[in-house]
Amino acid sequence: MRPFEEIVTEYGPMVLRVCRAVLGPQDAEDAWSETFLAALKAYPDLPPGANVEAWLVTVAHRKAIDVTRASARRPVPVEALPERPSRVGRPEEWDGDLWRALGALPVRQRQAVVYHYLAGLPYKEIAALHGGSTDAARRAAADGIKTLRTTYPRPAEQREVAR
Structure with a gap:
């Protein structure tokens, strides 16, 4: 050799x-x-x-x-981070049932739901955070929302239960 x-x-x-x-x-x-x-x-x-x-x-x-x-x-350097003020307050102040339902989701689904629906990040940025594809981030968020819809009662359902 x-x-x-x-x-x-x-x-x-x-x-x-x-x-x-x-x-x-x-x-x-x-x-x-x-x-x-x-x-x-x-x-x-x-x-x-x-x-x-x-x-x-x-x-x-x-x-x-x-x-x-x-x-x-790798993170992309920017001059200033955009401010994204919270409109709903701290998670601890949310409805406890919703907080528990979110906590029960698998990590990727929970993060995709939170990042997209609460933080307003597009799926492309979520994919960059996770290291996966945009389609995988979209799928994780969709699966998480589907699970939340089956495990967390809607406001109309809550009113009917309360009657």
């Missing part, structure tokens, strides 16, 4: 080009480094006669995906 230093020397420029093409110049060097760190660990287990170039491109591609995902989760 060839020394790993030779592999880096021979294929390093090609891997850097792949990283730059996928990520752009800002994140390419980090992905390049991550590629060769991962490759160094896996190199001793590489079968003899394996296509080293194709293997390194695959590793670089996966590292580029990791960098893309990590950057999508």
Whole structure:
């Protein structure tokens, strides 16, 4: 098996080009480094006669995906945070039954319902907070609302029960 230093020397420029093409110049060097760190660990287990170039491109591609995902989760700097004043007060001051019904929801559903319906965040921002997709955030909120409708009585139902 060839020394790993030779592999880096021979294929390093090609891997850097792949990283730059996928990520752009800002994140390419980090992905390049991550590629060769991962490759160094896996190199001793590489079968003899394996296509080293194709293997390194695959590793670089996966590292580029990791960098893309990590950057999508990073907060975006803004000059000032928008003020979103509360219109309903503190959660402890809400109807206790509603508070218990919200608390009984699975975490993702509860957060999606609270972030969308109480904080007014769009599903795209909820997805960014959770690290999932916009559709998953929308689905979680819809499932949470559906559960609340079955477990929490509507005001008209409360009046009928009180009679």
